[in-house]
Amino acid sequence: MTLPLPPRAREIQARVRAFVDAELIPWEVHAEMHDGLVPEDVWKRMKAKAKEAGLDNMDMPVAIGGRGYSTLEQVVAQEQTGRVTNALGWCANNPQKWMLEACSPAQIERWIKPLMNDERHECYAITEAEAGSDVDAIKSTARRVSGGDGDHYVLNGEKWHVTSANLADYMFFQAKIEGGPNAGAHALFFVDHGTPGVEIVRTPAYTHNYRAHHPIYRFTDVRVPADHLIGKEGDGMGFTYAWFRHERLMIAARCCGAAERLIDEATAFAKQRIVFGAALAEQQAVQFMLADSVTELFAARLMTYETARAIDSGADMKTAHAQCSMAKLYASEMAGRVADRAVQIFGGRGYMRENVAERFFRELRVDRIWEGASEIQRIIIANGLLKRGTQSLVG
Ligand SMILES: Cc1cc2nc3c(=O)[nH]c(=O)nc-3n(C[C@H](O)[C@H](O)[C@H](O)COP(=O)(O)OP(=O)(O)OC[C@H]3O[C@@H](n4cnc5c(N)ncnc54)[C@H](O)[C@@H]3O)c2cc1C
Known part of the structure; x- marks a missing residue:
């Protein structure tokens, strides 16, 4: 290092x-x-x-x-x-820190501190069948009703890919306000598991083998007290962007770690594997794969560390947003290429589930999809470039 x-x-x-x-x-x-x-x-x-x-x-x-x-x-x-x-x-x-700014003191006591103490666990219900990249297209609704048993919101909708829902006991649920002066505005709510009207539609199998599952949930006339609203009506997208920004940078970091492990393991294998009477690592074609991998890792790590340093020094939020996208885009695509080369270097062994390259080859694929697919990162970066120029993105 x-x-x-x-x-x-x-x-x-x-x-x-x-x-x-x-x-x-x-x-x-x-x-x-x-x-x-x-x-x-x-x-x-x-x-x-x-x-x-x-x-x-x-x-x-x-x-x-x-x-x-x-x-x-x-x-x-x-x-x-x-x-x-x-x-x-x-x-x-x-x-994440933004939760402290977004939540009321009572919400912090009820949902955030227990999360910190490992007593409660959360999941995020944002994506829908027809709204993934285009979060603004969500159809889930939140309608405020008063009277009877107090002030409530009634939530309806269907949410896909709710990661870790099987390990969680509450959700961050994003919906659009129905009716009233803020109609159409995005809002985020706490919804406890077990609230009447929340049901699992199904739990599909995914490419990776994780303890965390990603079920599809349906919300039918789910009543939550009005104080389950996080911030104000209309704050929902801002919180989701804060979450994305942070998580995209952390995905970039994890992709760098994955690439480092893959390069270490593939290099060790290539040094000891004998083909045609010599170590595989002596073949220039293999050296080139390793050289490209470690060079790309160096670039991704520099971007990721530098973006983090800029945020710590108070970088402009729009610049930070675009740089987190650049780091995630480059690091996730880099890690995918490194995993592909590592499988190739391991040969048949690289296709066995007991092999680290096989597992990463499957698992890293989602880093080009979740928290905004590569195409969405490119759109964010291009928007920043067109509006604020090259210097604003690369310093
Ligand atoms: C394992 C897993 C876990 C997830 N966990 C969660 C979770 O916990 N909570 C949650 O809310 N969501 C979660 N997601 C959802 C994830 O964020 C979405 O899958 C992702 O944002 C992409 O949305 P989509 O699948 O609807 O694809 P779509 O939006 O339908 O896009 C399909 C393809 O089209 C491309 N595309 C879209 N728009 C454009 C454009 N304008 N130009 C060019 N190309 C475009 C996309 O990049 C993508 O490649 C998870 C997904 C997976 C796979």
């Missing part, structure tokens, strides 16, 4: 790396063969050790019991969790 990092970031990086190597990587093949699961006592230990390694509440201020990490410190930690497959790195709760 030659990139200059402040001492605390370097220390976090080393601590999380040691945790990932000792506690997570040894269990990934087991998880792959058991629907993404490890034995419950092992999962509990992973969670406890993740806490010891300082992997939880990284974005939350110290004043409220969080770690208070800078964006750069979060990036180096997330990069290390990206080195493991089967989402075993998702063993720590990491609520």
Whole structure:
């Protein structure tokens, strides 16, 4: 690791790396063969050790019991969790800072602090069958009603790909306001699992084997008290953008970690695998694949770290938004190419589920789709370029 990092970031990086190597990587093949699961006592230990390694509440201020990490410190930690497959790195709760600005004190007590303490777990219900990239096209509705048992919203809609819903006990639900002066405005609500009218339509199988499932949910006349509204009517998209911005940068970081692991493993294999009487690593065609991979990783890591540093130094929000998109776009596409080359270097072994390259080849694919597909990142970047010019994007 030659990139200059402040001492605390370097220390976090080393601590999380040691945790990932000792506690997570040894269990990934087991998880792959058991629907993404490890034995419950092992999962509990992973969670406890993740806490010891300082992997939880990284974005939350110290004043409220969080770690208070800078964006750069979060990036180096997330990069290390990206080195493991089967989402075993998702063993720590990491609520985001914007939640403290968005939520009322009562909401923080009821939904955010328990999330920090690992007593409650959340999921995000935004995407719909006909609204993924185009979030503004959502058809879910929230209608305010008063009287009888008090002030309520009635929620209706269907939500797709609700990640971790099987592990969660409440949702962030995005809808458009129906009727009233804010009709059509986006709004975000807390919806507890088990609220009457919330039902699972089905739980489809996905490409990866994760403990977290992604069910489709239907909401039929779901009544939630008016104080389940987060912020004001019309704030919904702003919160979702804040979530996207942060998460896109963390995806970029995890993709860098995945690429590093793939390059390490493919290089080690190529050095010991003998073909035609010589080490595979001596073949220039293989060297070129490894050279391209490590060069692209270097570029992706620089972009990701630099974007984090810029955010920590108070970068303009629009610039930060576009740079997070650039980091996610480049790092996720880079990691996909690196995984493809790693499978090729491993040959037939690279097609076996017990092989890290096979797992990453499947798992990394979604990083070009979720939190805004590559095409959407390109649209965001192009918009920034057209409106504010090259300098605003690359400094
Ligand atoms: C495993 C998984 C987990 C997920 N978890 C969650 C979750 O927890 N909560 C949640 O709300 N959502 C979640 N999602 C949804 C995810 O955010 C969406 O799948 C993603 O935003 C893309 O939307 P879509 O699938 O509807 O594709 P579409 O919007 O239909 O797009 C299809 C393709 O067309 C491209 N495209 C769209 N518009 C344009 C354009 N203008 N120009 C060029 N190309 C375009 C897209 O890039 C994509 O390649 C998850 C998805 C997956 C696969």
